[in-house]
Amino acid sequence: MTEIPRMISLEEAQELVLSHTTRIPAETVPLIEASGRVAAEDITSDMDVSPFAHAAMDGFAVRLADFPSNEADLPVELDVIAEVPAGATYEGSIEAGQCVRIMTGAALPADADAVVKYEIVENVTGDGKTGSRVRFASVPAARANIREAGEEAKEGEVIVRAGEIINPAGIGFLAGCGALEASVYRRPRIAVIPIGSELVEPSEKPGPGHIRNSNGYAMAACAHAAGAACDMLPIVPDDEDALAQAVKEACKTYDFVVTTGGASNGDFDFIKPVVERLGTLYMTTVNMRPGKAQTFGIVDGTPVFGLPGNPAAAYMGFSLIIRPALRAMQGYSALEHPHVQARITRGKKKKDPRRIFERATIARNEDGVLEVTPAKNQSSGLFGVIQRSNCIAVIPEGLDPVNEGDLVECILLDVPEEAIV
Numbered sequence: 001m002t003e004i005p006r007m008i009s010l011e012e013a014q015e016l017v018l019s020h021t022t023r024i025p026a027e028t029v030p031l032i033e034a035s036g037r038v039a040a041e042d043i044t045s046d047m048d049v050s051p052f053a054h055a056a057m058d059g060f061a062v063r064l065a066d067f068p069s070n071e072a073d074l075p076v077e078l079d080v081i082a083e084v085p086a087g088a089t090y091e092g093s094i095e096a097g098q099c100v101r102i103m104t105g106a107a108l109p110a111d112a113d114a115v116v117k118y119e120i121v122e123n124v125t126g127d128g129k130t131g132s133r134v135r136f137a138s139v140p141a142a143r144a145n146i147r148e149a150g151e152e153a154k155e156g157e158v159i160v161r162a163g164e165i166i167n168p169a170g171i172g173f174l175a176g177c178g179a180l181e182a183s184v185y186r187r188p189r190i191a192v193i194p195i196g197s198e199l200v201e202p203s204e205k206p207g208p209g210h211i212r213n214s215n216g217y218a219m220a221a222c223a224h225a226a227g228a229a230c231d232m233l234p235i236v237p238d239d240e241d242a243l244a245q246a247v248k249e250a251c252k253t254y255d256f257v258v259t260t261g262g263a264s265n266g267d268f269d270f271i272k273p274v275v276e277r278l279g280t281l282y283m284t285t286v287n288m289r290p291g292k293a294q295t296f297g298i299v300d301g302t303p304v305f306g307l308p309g310n311p312a313a314a315y316m317g318f319s320l321i322i323r324p325a326l327r328a329m330q331g332y333s334a335l336e337h338p339h340v341q342a343r344i345t346r347g348k349k350k351k352d353p354r355r356i357f358e359r360a361t362i363a364r365n366e367d368g369v370l371e372v373t374p375a376k377n378q379s380s381g382l383f384g385v386i387q388r389s390n391c392i393a394v395i396p397e398g399l400d401p402v403n404e405g406d407l408v409e410c411i412l413l414d415v416p417e418e419a420i421v
């Protein structure tokens with residue numbers, strides 16, 4: 001096997017993978033499925049929204065001409081000549097001294113130029129409905145409590161631009177504008193292939209020397225969280241030909257193939273020779289811990305990424321290198337997890353010059369200052385520590401120690417709002 005030159009930096013690895021992935025073509029999906037995805041084309045409104053001026057309050061539609069310019073001439077009394085509920089229209093005219101009782105959402109009668117809410121109108125006779133006389137103690141502002149026609153959108157106007165992420169409110173916006181489907185970038189189809197003769201399906205109790213395939217599940221979930229559509233393919237034993245066959249087959253169907261395990265230099269680590277045999281191998285090691293053994297290459301035009309077998313190492317490689325590429329493939333412009341800086345609560349001597357990604361918890365102390373506390377157990381064999389963390393504290397490369405109170409970069413993970421401070 002040709003030796004791949006050197007251990008590259010995380011940034012070089014990210015750039016390398018990004019440079020070998022392309023944005024996926026668009027597809028047209030029913031509106032609700034477009035939520036959270038990137039619009040591939042400008043979307044226009046098929047009409048003015050709202051199509052008509054309407055009341056923003058339950059009250060009375062009035063003509064300003066009936067109100068005095070001098071406050072001293074108040075109050076004003078008007079006759080209620082009609083009622084317009086939402087969904088109906090009042091087509092008649094409103095003459096001097098008249099008003100129309102109107103409900104929120106009902107079309108504004110042509111002659112009205114303000115709506116006065118019930119609460120500040122007094123009944124002189126009757127109950128405020130048709131035939132009553134009502135009293136106004138103040139002069140309404142012109143167009144008060146009126147939602148104008150076309151305030152949300154004009155017919156033919158671009159309401160969502162290509163490249164915008166359509167959010168849940170945007171789905172409502174589009175529905176109101178008659179856009180019942182949207183052209184968005186397709187979700188990349190990802191295959192996850194767990195490699196390892198020691199692996200059994202999680203439905204089984206592993207026998208001696210065996211463990212459950214937990215990486216496959218975590219990587220499938222990471223792919224899903226990154227917006228991709230993921231299939232977990234059957235476990236492949238540590239057998240070079242079996243792995244070559246599985247990878248070659250997956251490259252026919254999927255946009256991106258991810259393996260876990262067999263990425264290091266052990267006697268049964270085959271992803272590097274397989275990628276080299278089937279295509280072009282671009283990367284084998286990245287200056288990061290956990291997760292030094294990260295393989296990347298192209299097989300039959302498809303990106304193939306060999307994650308290491310250790311759970312935290314696989315998670316880190318996926319989150320930091322694969323995830324940005326999957327997001328770029330879907331047209332997102334922000335590719336990385338958000339970062340914040342926090343003061344580290346424990347110093348650390350460095351024996352390994354790699355950049356270290358510590359599973360950690362970030363929180364605000366009583367003074368409102370962000371503090372980060374790395375988990376005590378940083379073994380790369382553990383998923384539970386990541387389940388109980390809400391960020392990754394980044395300890396820079398080199399051998400300089402980190403001192404308590406130093407500001408460190410923290411990467412916020414795919415965690416629920418409850419865990420973010």
Ligand SMILES: Nc1nc2c(c(=O)[nH]1)N[C@H]1C(S)=C(S)[C@@H](COP(=O)(O)OP(=O)(O)OC[C@H]3O[C@@H](n4cnc5c(N)ncnc54)[C@H](O)[C@@H]3O)O[C@H]1N2
Nearest residue numbers: 194196213214215216261262263264269293308309310313
């Ligand atoms: N002589 C050296 N040995 C190792 C080195 C090294 O530099 N020199 N690096 C170590 C580090 S660090 C890592 S990370 C691993 C990476 O090795 P592989 O990618 O070849 O991973 P495996 O050997 O296949 O597995 C490592 C570990 O992870 C468990 N594993 C694998 N797949 C799964 C899965 N789907 N679900 C759960 N757990 C899985 C596997 O049983 C091993 O315990 O190499 C070190 N060795």
Ligand code: MOO
Nearest residue numbers: 290291292313380
């Ligand atoms: O590359 Mo290993 O991940 O340091 O556990």
